[in-house]
Amino acid sequence: MAPSPPSATPREAPAPLGVAMIGYAFMGKAHSQAWRSVGAFFDVPAVEQRVLVGRHAEDVAEAAARYGWAESATDWREAIARDDVHIVDICAPGWLHAEIAIAALEAGKHVLVEKPLANSLAEAERMVDAARAARARGVASMVGFNYRRVPALAYARQLIADGRLGTVREVRASYLQDWLADEDAPMTWRLRRETAGSGALGDIASHAIDQVQFLTGDTVIDASGRLHTFVGRRPGPDGPEDVTVDDAAWATLSLASGAVASVEVSRAATGRKNSLRLEVYGSAGALAFDLERLGELEFLDATVPAEEQGFRRIVVTEPGHPYMDAWWPQGHMIGWEHTFTHEVRDFLAAIRDGGEPSPSFEEGLQVQRVLAAIEESAAAKSAAVAL
Numbered sequence: 001m002a003p004s005p006p007s008a009t010p011r012e013a014p015a016p017l018g019v020a021m022i023g024y025a026f027m028g029k030a031h032s033q034a035w036r037s038v039g040a041f042f043d044v045p046a047v048e049q050r051v052l053v054g055r056h057a058e059d060v061a062e063a064a065a066r067y068g069w070a071e072s073a074t075d076w077r078e079a080i081a082r083d084d085v086h087i088v089d090i091c092a093p094g095w096l097h098a099e100i101a102i103a104a105l106e107a108g109k110h111v112l113v114e115k116p117l118a119n120s121l122a123e124a125e126r127m128v129d130a131a132r133a134a135r136a137r138g139v140a141s142m143v144g145f146n147y148r149r150v151p152a153l154a155y156a157r158q159l160i161a162d163g164r165l166g167t168v169r170e171v172r173a174s175y176l177q178d179w180l181a182d183e184d185a186p187m188t189w190r191l192r193r194e195t196a197g198s199g200a201l202g203d204i205a206s207h208a209i210d211q212v213q214f215l216t217g218d219t220v221i222d223a224s225g226r227l228h229t230f231v232g233r234r235p236g237p238d239g240p241e242d243v244t245v246d247d248a249a250w251a252t253l254s255l256a257s258g259a260v261a262s263v264e265v266s267r268a269a270t271g272r273k274n275s276l277r278l279e280v281y282g283s284a285g286a287l288a289f290d291l292e293r294l295g296e297l298e299f300l301d302a303t304v305p306a307e308e309q310g311f312r313r314i315v316v317t318e319p320g321h322p323y324m325d326a327w328w329p330q331g332h333m334i335g336w337e338h339t340f341t342h343e344v345r346d347f348l349a350a351i352r353d354g355g356e357p358s359p360s361f362e363e364g365l366q367v368q369r370v371l372a373a374i375e376e377s378a379a380a381k382s383a384a385v386a387l
């Protein structure tokens with residue numbers, strides 16, 4: 001008797017989800033690492049890195065081979081139309097987010113898009129419309145605010161939600177980098193308004209604002225802001241070029257609960273490399289974090305006698321800390337790139353379980369509204385702008 005042909009049985013593993021990624025430079029490299037490693041550490045549906053997309057055939061083919069992609073392509077529209085592509089991961093600059101994300105969602109593909117959601121409020125609103133329509137058809141979408149997946153910050157959110165800080169009163173969020181401190185640093189797409197939307201504001205204040213809302217579970221309701229550009233012209237490919245975005249931004253924010261937050265960001269803060277610092281002060285305790293020491297969280301419990309109080313350093317590597325049971329024994333540190341593995345882990349788990357991944361496009365839009373309010377306020381001598 002001829003053997004029966006292979007058939008789908010309950011024991012058969014489901015077919016892997018095919019991934020297409022658009023963009024293969026900074027974030028493309030980081031996300032590739034996540035797609036490559038996620039299945040080795042977390043219990044998630046199987047994925048295949050099917051196709052990497054860029055503009056230059058030779059360069060993208062070389063990157064695809066290095067980063068573990070089966071194929072490469074130069075047209076993102078063709079890539080998202082493929083039947084063997086189920087997930088589209090957008091690691092291209094902001095001016096492409098809306099067009100690619102909306103097309104992919106309409107084609108029925110799950111979409112992970114890098115932050116900020118878009119370059120403008122109007123684009124972000126259109127993306128939310130597309131995400132809602134897709135969600136009704138079982139198609140997932142998520143924004144890549146990866147710092148939510150730093151175990152210390154995910155744990156800080158838990159402590160706050162558990163009431164360990166009492167009533168949250170103040171949040172201080174700063175994100176300081178120095179890659180634009182050198183006035184001869186060249187022009188890039190990040191320094192042109194038409195390609196980046198804004199400067200330090202959209203690039204790194206978006207992370208800081210997302211953290212303010214993520215850590216507290218609260219919502220920004222008004223903003224007062226200021227923007228500044230320290231170096232107005234920089235060397236471009238065809239000679240000096242005007243910088244059309246901010247180098248630094250400041251804001252004070254009111255939260256719905258009555259708490260207040262300050263945000264300070266700069267890409268010209270000499271000596272600060274990638275310093276996202278967050279401090280949260282409540283009636284019963286306080287927390288402090290610095291991304292340059294991302295495995296640590298400082299916690300002060302103000303309910304113990306004053307004589308015993310002090311910030312204690314928690315090494316966030318216990319199996320009970322978020323994400324850490326998948327990695328190494330306690331004290332064996334993980335790093336920045338693991339946040340992307342956690343991001344992809346959560347996205348895949350939501351797709352498998354039919355859950356709604358967070359941060360959703362709606363949450364991305366809320367951050368975009370805060371960014372827009374800060375810009376509007378800055379143009380009006382820092383007058384407070386309601387969201």
Ligand SMILES: NC(=O)c1ccc[n+]([C@@H]2O[C@H](COP(=O)([O-])OP(=O)(O)OC[C@H]3O[C@@H](n4cnc5c(N)ncnc54)[C@H](O)[C@@H]3O)[C@@H](O)[C@H]2O)c1
Pocket residue numbers: 022023024025026027028053054055076091092093094096114115116144145146203
């Ligand atoms: N989560 C984070 O911590 C973080 C850090 C840096 C950047 N980002 C975000 O990631 C996104 C990309 O930033 P980046 O730093 O990786 O930029 P990058 O300049 O390093 O890379 C951009 C990539 O997009 C590709 N690209 C541009 N136009 C394209 C097109 N038409 N078709 C296909 N590919 C195209 C480029 O070839 C390049 O590979 C931005 O939204 C940025 O804000 C997030």
